[in-house]
Amino acid sequence: MTKSTSSGWREARRESAREAIVDAAWRLARDEGLLIWSIRDLATQAGITTPTVYAYFDSKHAIYDAMFGQAATDFAESMARPYDVEGSREQLYAFAHRFFDFCASDVARYQLLFQRTIPGFTPTTEAYAPSVRALTHLKQVLADNGIAGEEHLDLATALVAGLVSQQISNDPGGDRWLRLVDEAMEMFLAHCQVLDGGRSLTSRTDLTTGVTR
Amino acid sequence: MTKSTSSGWREARRESAREAIVDAAWRLARDEGLLIWSIRDLATQAGITTPTVYAYFDSKHAIYDAMFGQAATDFAESMARPYDVEGSREQLYAFAHRFFDFCASDVARYQLLFQRTIPGFTPTTEAYAPSVRALTHLKQVLADNGIAGEEHLDLATALVAGLVSQQISNDPGGDRWLRLVDEAMEMFLAHCQVLDGGRSLTSRTDLTTGVTR
DNA sequence: GTCTATAGCTGGATAGAC
DNA sequence: GTCTATCCAGCTATAGAC
Missing domain, CATH: 1.10.357.10 (Tetracycline Repressor, domain 2)
Incomplete structure (x- = not known):
């Protein structure tokens, strides 16, 4: 799918960033409710901005x-x-x-x-x-x-x-x-x-x- | 609370209007989900407009x-x-x-x-x-x-x-x-x-x- | 990849004429 | 009480500079 299978560490970096976002989503879900949190909240919680979230996930x-x-x-x-x-x-x-x-x-x-x-x-x-x-x-x-x-x-x-x-x-x-x-x-x-x-x-x-x- | 207890039919009219709105809300909840429907949807479903809903209920x-x-x-x-x-x-x-x-x-x-x-x-x-x-x-x-x-x-x-x-x-x-x-x-x-x-x-x-x- | 800025919508709720 | 018209806050998602 991506450019090649050789640069595994890039994939790993990307995956760990994704996990950080998902972890932040879980924190919000636990604190505010599974349905309440917004992408903006999520970005703030993860210490990034909204478009960056969309660099890792296509949608909510x-x-x-x-x-x-x-x-x-x-x-x-x-x-x-x-x-x-x-x-x-x-x-x-x-x-x-x-x-x-x-x-x-x-x-x-x-x-x-x-x-x-x-x-x-x-x-x-x-x-x-x-x-x-x-x-x-x-x-x-x-x-x-x-x-x-x-x-x-x-x-x-x-x-x-x-x-x-x-x-x-x-x-x-x-x-x-x-x-x-x-x-x-x-x-x-x-x-x-x-x-x-x-x-x-x-x-x-x-x-x-x-x-x- | 209201003007008097004498005009019972007014109260009844009001109550039946409230029920009609609640019924419409149930229809929407069953069709689209308990959380999905909006006041606008509700008004349309009940055949009235948004402000009218607020004449009978203070909030969602x-x-x-x-x-x-x-x-x-x-x-x-x-x-x-x-x-x-x-x-x-x-x-x-x-x-x-x-x-x-x-x-x-x-x-x-x-x-x-x-x-x-x-x-x-x-x-x-x-x-x-x-x-x-x-x-x-x-x-x-x-x-x-x-x-x-x-x-x-x-x-x-x-x-x-x-x-x-x-x-x-x-x-x-x-x-x-x-x-x-x-x-x-x-x-x-x-x-x-x-x-x-x-x-x-x-x-x-x-x-x-x-x-x- | 990450940002600033914002488009484009939809939500709840209200102002004010009738 | 009911309408038209609208406010304003919040949302997802994107454009475009860096």
């Missing part, structure tokens, strides 16, 4: 897309980071907690990633990919607990999403729904295991001890 | 507040409408379904009522009141099922909120999470009943048969 939507991509990558990395707990059950608890914390600790990021709150904006499929990866990871954790159905995956995501949503909307900064994460997952597991019936208990144990795929 | 926020109040009233009425099903268990299912449908059938309304998505806007406590009433109603339905704890109420709201949230974000217009409402409530009830242990099973039965408060 392009900035949102970069923000989305960064957030999605952070999300995937955060979820994939090893869980230093024993047992598949505890893995699920840890996963749920990490998901919850990721969302609750940065509402603007949560809104951009998981709610469709920006008017004309839809993320590039490329920027969307990491989220899918994280979901696959949850699938694996569930499988380790002997839960395979597509519908149970949906139920699990709904459960955690609901706790997050209520926490953010009705007790921002508090822990009223955070405290319920473990109990909710316990409820979920009990439900799925009852559904499987007694016999599959053994095959589930097999999964836990042996297979990690 | 005042319009949002009227929208919120109307939506909250609709919500409370919708939830309180009698459920023609037998049994406390089925009451809970019906309640959850009605809540779900109320949210999923009008995303703009859901966003205004249950998410805090509008920049400087916070509803009047007066406009907020009906939502509290609906929550009290849920409390009663749970009590009829032998569930009293504050935390279980929170868990129930999180559960339904999560199903709604996922449905709206990831399968708008579909039924991927709608199909899980019954199962989710079943899971919830089983969980709460197990927690109570065997002895309180009787006292729960007492509640179901006897007390409605």
Whole structure:
């Protein structure tokens, strides 16, 4: 696309400038709201001027897309980071907690990633990919607990999403729904295991001890 | 506040004009998004002009507040409408379904009522009141099922909120999470009943048969 | 690439005639 | 109460000098 692939340091310089702008955008989004900030604000926050912003991004939507991509990558990395707990059950608890914390600790990021709150904006499929990866990871954790159905995956995501949503909307900064994460997952597991019936208990144990795929 | 309380029909005329404006605002919010529409759009949609809008509302926020109040009233009425099903268990299912449908059938309304998505806007406590009433109603339905704890109420709201949230974000217009409402409530009830242990099973039965408060 | 300056619009809200 | 006409602030985005 650019003149050549040889001058890699130029690309790197450009990329780091882009990141500085995106970081400034995140600061504004967190302070003033995801939708409020203007390009002028952004330029000031980044210590440059408006036209310079346009030297790095074609439009405001392009900035949102970069923000989305960064957030999605952070999300995937955060979820994939090893869980230093024993047992598949505890893995699920840890996963749920990490998901919850990721969302609750940065509402603007949560809104951009998981709610469709920006008017004309839809993320590039490329920027969307990491989220899918994280979901696959949850699938694996569930499988380790002997839960395979597509519908149970949906139920699990709904459960955690609901706790997050209520926490953010009705007790921002508090822990009223955070405290319920473990109990909710316990409820979920009990439900799925009852559904499987007694016999599959053994095959589930097999999964836990042996297979990690 | 106004000249007198005698000329009630004048007040009524004024109120009906206000409602017409609010209705137009809802049409725009549903078509273009809760945040997109402008006072100019609104005036056109309502068949009047901008200054006329300001003859009935002091600001755009005042319009949002009227929208919120109307939506909250609709919500409370919708939830309180009698459920023609037998049994406390089925009451809970019906309640959850009605809540779900109320949210999923009008995303703009859901966003205004249950998410805090509008920049400087916070509803009047007066406009907020009906939502509290609906929550009290849920409390009663749970009590009829032998569930009293504050935390279980929170868990129930999180559960339904999560199903709604996922449905709206990831399968708008579909039924991927709608199909899980019954199962989710079943899971919830089983969980709460197990927690109570065997002895309180009787006292729960007492509640179901006897007390409605 | 970065600036100054500004175009071109659209927003909420208002003045003043009728 | 309703209109025409308009103010003014804010926005995204760009032109053109350096």
